[in-house]
Amino acid sequence: MIKDQEYLKSKASYCLDLAKKLGATDASVTVGNSISETVNFRNKALDESNRSDSLAISIQTFVGKKKSSISSSNLLDENLKTLIEKCIETTKITPEDKFNSLPDQDLLAKEIQELDLYDETHLDNDKKIDYLRELEDTASKDEKIINTESSFSENRGNFILANSDGFCNGYKSSSFTASCVTVAKDENSMERDYEFTSRCHLNDIIKPKNLGNIAAEQTIKKLSPKKIGSDKISLIFDKRIAKGLLSSFASAISSSAIARGTSFLKDKIDQQIFSDTINIFDKPDLVKGLGSQYFDSEGVKSETLKLVENGFLREYLVDTYNGKKLELKSNGRSGGSTNLYLENGKMSFEELLKINSKNLYITETIGHGTNLVTGDYSVGATGFLIENGEFKYPVNEITIAGNFNDMFKNITLANDLEFKYSVNSPTIMIEGMTVAGK
């Protein structure tokens, strides 16, 4: 059973009281418990079951403007006492930093609106197995599929965040995730692809047949790929890749990157950084949203932000420490973005494919070729060549490269936004990037 709020509260207040007693002027504590149960299938048979029960506590202590932190998974009072003593000792010899503080009291979350983030349904492992069996039966129907691996995972968590200014709140959340990875083979190549579904509520996940079908279809389509020549060509990013570009944007506007001066978007507030049709929102109060939160990891209330308006950058993602450095108030984004999305464009997916007679449609990227200091982007990619709106053949062993400053200004969007992840984007077309191939 997941630990209840009373237990977590008692641990949190034990730590706060002790920290104060031992000389901390301020302190904050997060204590949480998460339980997850996962079943993995491979080639239609049980492969692995995994149960995980984790307790974790992290404590920050302040002595004036000095700060230090500790974390542990051992919640015995005796161990916590030793750690807090060590933490305060460390705090005292750590140099002062005038920006260190708990969040401003008037920004702390007070009222909490119900967002339905917890589904108490428990699915027995046998039921998870039924789901995976149906999924893999569908996924392996085509004889080109030579290997299937799938997984069903049920996760629930509960936590309390408390600080010495009197904030003490927390909540339960759950997620149900199923995934399927398939390998297909023909005389020319072996390819892998996947599909997954993740929701707060069990009833909202994709049906096993659909999941298996999508994974298998996507994998078979990739067989016998060709390498194309190096070229400047219009790129279309599948939604699952487009969301990665949006995540890079979110990292570049985090107040820590801005305050440190290590972002290509520093000093770009109120400047146009995207094409003028682009609007980007971050919405923490989406009912059942995978990225939803009642408050951020410091207890600060968070409201919907319009980060980009008609192409103009309007806000950074601000936490308390970096906010003070930048003379901005925290907007409740200490943990980063919440439910981040690009607003829909005007045209349909099919219309987007037809704007240019030749496009490269990107379904997967590999590598860590994103440089947020310069905005340079260069990654390995696989996808499909599209001519006159039609998928011609799969493409691999190529790279795509550009710079975010130019890429953002050359974006055209389809109108097919779905809320499938915590970062969501419609299909994106970007013109002017370089493909390196043969």
Place this chain on the structure above:
Amino acid sequence: MSNFLDKSDLNRKDVDNIVSDTLKNCDDGELYLEDTKSESILLDDNKIKSSNYSSDLGFGFRAISNEVVAYSHSNEISKESLRNSSQNLKSTLKSSKGTYNHEIPKTNNKFYEDINPIEQKSLDSKLEVLNKVNDYLRKKDSSVKQVTASFSGEQKSIEIIRSGGEALTDVRPLIRFNVSVMLEKNGRKETGVYGIGGRQSYDEYLKNDNWKNVCEEALRIASVNLDSKPAPAGEMKVVLGPGWPAILIHEAIGHGLEGDFNRKKTSAFHNLMGQKVASEGVTIVDDGTIGKRRGSLTIDDEGTPTEKTVLIENGILKNFMQDRLNARLMNTKSTGSGRRENYKHIVLPRMRNTMMMSGQHTQDEMIKSVDRGIFAVSFGGGQVDITSGKFVFNCTEAYEINNGKIGSPIKGATLIGDGPSILKEVSMVGNDMMMDPGIGTCGKAGQGVPVGVAQPSILIDKMTVGGTKL
């Protein structure tokens, strides 16, 4: 050594009984106990930004029947918690009819000392080094706009209890010292990063003011990049420098030779054993036995002593890297490659220190032989698609080569290649084999483990460079 049962309501006999009872009809499995103390201290933006100490204790209980793995972990070491886990494993493997394999090789070797690096250097002296780094770099060059320096250290104590009561223990120190510097000149910003580390005390790495060398190297990389031009795009010859660029070997070849992907036949290498997969003269080993290296282990996370495993010998594929599960199912022996990030994760076959051995050529010969290509000296991360065999890695320091001469530095570009064929494109192997500085972390199935790499300079005849300049 940690006494894991201290302060719990369990005694050794209870534990042995629960373990033996749970595993009685299983083929393999163990109780894995782990106690980790770790710290990280970060200087950033002219200040000590954070100092964190963490203490993590827990167990992972694993039962294996044929190819099915049941796993349960918790950070409450108590009778109730262990019994719950046992129950959970038994219910997953209720129809198991295995015979427990008690055989596990022993070793008297030790590749590092039982030290706790965190306690061996005072916090004050760590803070002092970080502040010196900051002052040194900012005084050295007025274009330095940001300095980040960090220490991280840990001591991980493990105990593996097998059915029948056999117990194996290990205490593993690990440290890392890292410096990152950002320069700004004429409106351009570039970063340079360098680090060192391994399984010894901090001071072993910092003696003779070695921190200055780390600063110089980070600064040098950043300065080079300030003058970089857009990288070329397309297929060309690539010369790789010695040492850290061996992450190419790690991504292109290493992952594809891990036992699990080959048992499942999802690796592009699964049907190539005994065949030629590389040019003559190419020999690659994975070695867990090099003293004090980041990727070295006295025993792996299943208790098997590590070894030096020959993967490719003179171009021919010789061995895969195995943990106990995959070895049993493939009728071979564990190579001591069974690793896990911590008690929260199952064991997987993983790399340790992956190394390409020296050949005959000089780096100079290689560069002179190239008409048009690039010379890659340092890399950021890499990644591989095991199934298609395609892999990438990102240059953080690279130069054009024109008519046999090194030219201008080029911007960070991704290189992409095909694992099973790339080593056949190696036309020269250098005589300058070098280990990396001790900074690698390998990710697989969401688990990160410390690894090492090494190689001499090599010349690759054809690779795709992902620049922007056509």
